[in-house]
Amino acid sequence: MSIVFSAITPHPPVLIKSIGKESLLLLKKTIESYKEIEENLYASKAETIIIISPHGHMHTNAFTMNINPEFEINFEEFGDFSTKINLNGDTGLIYKIREKLETKVPLQLISEKNIDYGCGVPLYLLTKNLKDIKVISIYYSGLDLEAHFKFGKLLKKELLIDKNRFGIIASGDLSHRLSKEAPVGYSSQGAKFDKKIISYLKNKKINKILNMNKKIIDQAGECGLKSIVILLGILDGMDYKPEILSYESPFGVGYLTVNFKL
Numbered sequence: 001m002s003i004v005f006s007a008i009t010p011h012p013p014v015l016i017k018s019i020g021k022e023s024l025l026l027l028k029k030t031i032e033s034y035k036e037i038e039e040n041l042y043a044s045k046a047e048t049i050i051i052i053s054p055h056g057h058m059h060t061n062a063f064t065m066n067i068n069p070e071f072e073i074n075f076e077e078f079g080d081f082s083t084k085i086n087l088n089g090d091t092g093l094i095y096k097i098r099e100k101l102e103t104k105v106p107l108q109l110i111s112e113k114n115i116d117y118g119c120g121v122p123l124y125l126l127t128k129n130l131k132d133i134k135v136i137s138i139y140y141s142g143l144d145l146e147a148h149f150k151f152g153k154l155l156k157k158e159l160l161i162d163k164n165r166f167g168i169i170a171s172g173d174l175s176h177r178l179s180k181e182a183p184v185g186y187s188s189q190g191a192k193f194d195k196k197i198i199s200y201l202k203n204k205k206i207n208k209i210l211n212m213n214k215k216i217i218d219q220a221g222e223c224g225l226k227s228i229v230i231l232l233g234i235l236d237g238m239d240y241k242p243e244i245l246s247y248e249s250p251f252g253v254g255y256l257t258v259n260f261k262l
Helices: 017-044 091-101 117-126 145-160 188-202 206-210 214-220 225-235
Strands: 002-009 048-053 063-066 070-075 080-089 107-110 134-139 165-171 241-248 255-261
Touching: 002 017, 002 145, 002 225, 017 080, 017 117, 017 165, 017 241, 017 255, 048 117, 048 225, 063 091, 070 117, 080 117, 091 107, 091 145, 117 134, 117 165, 145 206, 145 225, 165 225, 188 206, 188 214, 188 225, 188 241, 188 255, 206 225
Parallel strands: 002 165, 048 134, 048 165, 063 107, 080 134
Antiparallel strands: 002 255, 063 134, 070 080, 241 255
16 A cells, blocks of 8 residues: 655664663663654554564575564563563565565575564564554665665565555664774774764765765674665655654664654
8 A cells, every 4th residue: 555654763672671771861862762753653554564674684695584474572682581572474465575576686585483683672662552563574685785775666666566554664773883882892984974874864865875985884883774775765766754863872882763754
């Protein structure tokens, strides 16, 4: 039927209360942005969420989709053995997409019940009031940015001819190298990368994103760029307005939250 919702969300596990605890005080902007995103998603009446994550199976030369009929979201790898939810997959649509795209784009299918935290954090925070929502999880590849943009465009064509209402979420963090305390160390390119991405998104300079200097990208140590580019491919040709809801980096990692008004 239509694409009715779209957003970029960060995925630090510390957003989960039982994990973050006192750290949540440092993520006030992101938490407030998530609340707004949740309200927008609920109001959109989306029936299926397509979430693009950097933390699942990644193939060098192919994109990946998880066809499992049911997903369990848990955070046991972070020491939380009590926070769990289950969501249904949209298996039928995945098979349709694969049939249509298998000659146009390299696409691999996997079947795993446990979903990665790149999907898990946003889905847990955003679907508490969406009990009947279905999920398609997508993982990007080692291919270049142009290939990811093309994949998004091809995916959009299939979504627009389907009867369902779709929400699209690009899950990913920006630079992981914004301070000396950052997970992978400091780089002066980290802040430059984040500033450019935010500016290009805000001003819809998609070609600037697709043609970013590879050295800056590599030095930034990001994990969200390809998720974002797939999303931008899906939005290509649509009338949308980017709303930068928040950006903060209390732990040396850039957490950007964006809502796209459609």
